Amino acid sequence: MEEDEEDKFGDDLIKLTSFYSAKHEKTKLNWFCYESALSFELEIKRKLGEKLKRYKIYEKDIADFSVRSGSRHPS
Numbered sequence: 874m875e876e877d878e879e880d881k882f883g884d885d886l887i888k889l890t891s892f893y894s895a896k897h898e899k900t901k902l903n904w905f906c907y908e909s910a911l912s913f914e915l916e917i918k919r920k921l922g923e924k925l926k927r928y929k930i931y932e933k934d935i936a937d938f939s940v941r942s943g944s945r946h947p948s
Contacts (some may be wrong), residue, residue: 886936887911892944910943 887910892903917925917935925935 885911886933887914887940891940906943910939913942914939 889907892907893899
Protein backbone atom coordinates (compact mmCIF):
# COMPACT_ATOMS: atom_id res chain seq x y z
CA MET A 874 0.00 0.00 0.00
CA GLU A 875 1.29 3.44 -0.85
CA GLU A 876 2.18 5.59 2.12
CA ASP A 877 0.60 8.75 0.67
CA GLU A 878 -2.77 6.98 0.42
CA GLU A 879 -2.74 6.37 4.16
CA ASP A 880 -1.66 9.96 4.86
CA LYS A 881 -4.77 11.39 3.16
CA PHE A 882 -6.82 10.24 6.13
CA GLY A 883 -4.69 11.77 8.85
CA ASP A 884 -3.33 10.14 11.97
CA ASP A 885 -6.52 8.35 12.95
CA LEU A 886 -6.22 5.29 15.13
CA ILE A 887 -8.31 3.37 12.62
CA LYS A 888 -6.33 2.76 9.43
CA LEU A 889 -7.38 1.44 6.04
CA THR A 890 -4.84 -1.34 6.49
CA SER A 891 -6.96 -2.71 9.34
CA PHE A 892 -9.31 -3.98 6.64
CA TYR A 893 -6.95 -5.18 3.92
CA SER A 894 -3.28 -5.98 3.73
CA ALA A 895 -2.71 -6.28 -0.03
CA LYS A 896 -3.84 -4.07 -2.92
CA HIS A 897 -5.92 -6.90 -4.45
CA GLU A 898 -7.92 -7.17 -1.20
CA LYS A 899 -9.06 -3.54 -1.46
CA THR A 900 -12.76 -3.86 -2.25
CA LYS A 901 -15.93 -1.88 -1.71
CA LEU A 902 -16.79 -4.16 1.21
CA ASN A 903 -13.46 -3.41 2.88
CA TRP A 904 -14.01 0.30 2.32
CA PHE A 905 -17.52 0.00 3.79
CA CYS A 906 -16.11 -1.79 6.84
CA TYR A 907 -13.53 0.96 7.28
CA GLU A 908 -16.17 3.70 7.05
CA SER A 909 -18.44 1.81 9.46
CA ALA A 910 -15.66 1.47 11.99
CA LEU A 911 -14.87 5.20 11.76
CA SER A 912 -18.51 6.11 12.24
CA PHE A 913 -18.86 3.72 15.14
CA GLU A 914 -15.75 5.14 16.80
CA LEU A 915 -16.95 8.74 16.40
CA GLU A 916 -20.36 7.97 17.89
CA ILE A 917 -18.86 6.16 20.87
CA LYS A 918 -16.42 8.99 21.55
CA ARG A 919 -19.11 11.64 21.12
CA LYS A 920 -21.69 9.99 23.36
CA LEU A 921 -19.61 8.00 25.83
CA GLY A 922 -16.03 9.26 25.58
CA GLU A 923 -15.81 11.02 28.95
CA LYS A 924 -17.71 8.30 30.80
CA LEU A 925 -15.48 5.57 29.38
CA LYS A 926 -12.33 7.45 30.42
CA ARG A 927 -13.51 7.18 34.03
CA TYR A 928 -13.34 3.41 33.58
CA LYS A 929 -9.89 3.67 31.98
CA ILE A 930 -11.19 2.95 28.49
CA TYR A 931 -9.30 5.29 26.17
CA GLU A 932 -9.33 6.25 22.49
CA LYS A 933 -7.05 3.37 21.49
CA ASP A 934 -9.40 0.90 23.18
CA ILE A 935 -12.40 2.45 21.42
CA ALA A 936 -10.59 2.32 18.05
CA ASP A 937 -9.61 -1.35 18.55
CA PHE A 938 -13.19 -2.23 19.46
CA SER A 939 -14.51 -0.30 16.44
CA VAL A 940 -12.16 -2.09 14.06
CA ARG A 941 -13.17 -5.49 15.44
CA SER A 942 -16.85 -4.51 15.23
CA GLY A 943 -16.55 -3.17 11.69
CA SER A 944 -14.40 -5.97 10.36
CA ARG A 945 -15.78 -8.88 8.43
CA HIS A 946 -12.93 -10.95 9.90
CA PRO A 947 -12.86 -10.09 13.62
CA SER A 948 -9.65 -10.95 15.43
